[in-house]
Structure formats: C-alpha cells, structure tokens
Amino acid sequence: MLENNTFKVINEEGKEIVCDILFTFDSDETNKSYIVYTDNTKDEEGNIQVFASIYDPKQENPKLDPIETEQEWKIIETILNTLQEEIRKKVNPEESNEQ
Numbered sequence: 001m002l003e004n005n006t007f008k009v010i011n012e013e014g015k016e017i018v019c020d021i022l023f024t025f026d027s028d029e030t031n032k033s034y035i036v037y038t039d040n041t042k043d044e045e046g047n048i049q050v051f052a053s054i055y056d057p058k059q060e061n062p063k064l065d066p067i068e069t070e071q072e073w074k075i076i077e078t079i080l081n082t083l084q085e086e087i088r089k090k091v092n093p094e095e096s097n098e099q
Helices: 070-091 095-099
Strands: 004-010 016-027 032-038 051-055
Touching: 004 095, 032 070, 051 070, 070 095
Parallel strands: none
Antiparallel strands: 004 016, 016 032, 032 051
C-alpha cells in the first residue's frame, strides 16, 4: 500500500485514486500513528486538499481510520502549521529575518 510515498484508495464512486503521502508520525500523547496525505485535488479557494488518518504502520496493507477527537486534530494542525512556516522560511528567507 505505502509504496514510493503513494497509496491507492477507492472513492465513493468506485474509482481508484492515487494519494501522495506528505508525512507520517507517531504521537506519544495518543499512542497512535498518523498519516497525512493528499489526492492533489483543490478546494474552492484553489488550495490542495490535505487529509489525515490514523493507521497501523506494522500492517502490510494498513487501513485508514478516521480521526475522531479534537485533541488529535490539534496535534496534526500544529505539525502542519510548523511545517508550513519552515517551508515559508526556506522559500522567503528575508521574511523570517524581518520578524
């Protein structure tokens, strides 16, 4: 399933969709593993949609389970915001020096 940083899912219409894995991480706080990924579709504002799920990296074909708690979403949101800020600093290093 998780080959070459991609995996395939079947959508509601039965169509196979290839998703790119952005990153995975384990949380000591929840004792769970998470996968953050995109199917490269865009939302109404033109932003690439990003999804997150719980998964078991030890399984050969792990199933993606929904994230159900606000605590878990906050953990993921914090990581995404941190990564976005790091990317912004690399793309525009002069901006990070002005602050």
